[in-house]
Amino acid sequence: MTVNPGSAFNSYWQMPFRKKCKITMENVSIHPMVLYYQVNYAETEVGNDEAYFHAQYRRSHPTEGSLHTILDGVKGKGHYVGTYLAVGVNNTGWWGEGEVKFFLDGDKEFATIVTTGLEDYFCGSYNFENKETRRYQEFTTPYAGLHQVIRPDGIYDSQQRFGMYRWHILDPVRFDGDLKVTVQDLGWRSEDRYLPQKSDIISVAYWYQTEPHGKFKPLPGKNGIEIN
Secondary structure (H helix, E strand, O other): OEEEEOOOEEOOOOOOOOOOOOOOOOOOOOOOOOOOOOOOOOOOOOOOOOOOOEEEEEEEEEEEEOEEEEEEEEEEEEEEEEEEEEEEEOOOOOOOOOEEEEEHHHHHHOOOOEEHHHHHHHHOOOEEEEEEOEEEOOOOOOOOEEEEEEOOOOOOOOOOEEEEEEEEEOOOOOEEEEEEEEEEEEEEOHHHOEEEEEEEEEEEEEEEEOOOHHHHHHHHOOHHHHHO
């Protein structure tokens, strides 16, 4: 996935189809827009073991119980390949102490895969901090990045907001029956105590699986997707 100057949005996920393919875009603004696009495809044999590409958008505004569900309700066999996460923080201090958890194949209370913290899952460390500047440090790599840091100006754009991604290309998370992915919304209080937060968290989960897939939640309306 790339977002390039000035308005170039590119996706290179393979999307196998056996019979047909339909791609649509919706303009939810009251203003007209101009759209340029290019779709590359090849008509070829698709193997019996090829899974279908899936993506799901979710938003917690704010989180409830300091928990955001990235993905749930997945039934079938497949592999998880990526996470995009945007976090709008409503408190001061370090905000990313929560763990990302993968509940696989019947996991209930305890997850099979548990990360050590948000910055670690997105392949950063120690608060994403540049030790020389004492500021959050943006970075982009082929498989992970903290590509967006929106810093407050003290007047109108006073909120701290962050965008990050992690692609599981060489380390897919495979499942045989079901999958659920969550992230805790935790920061720090004084004296090293956890702070349950009420952040605005947006995620898109990417995975492949055999069909049929579970029913998706409906996408939110215009007010539900607007960032303010």
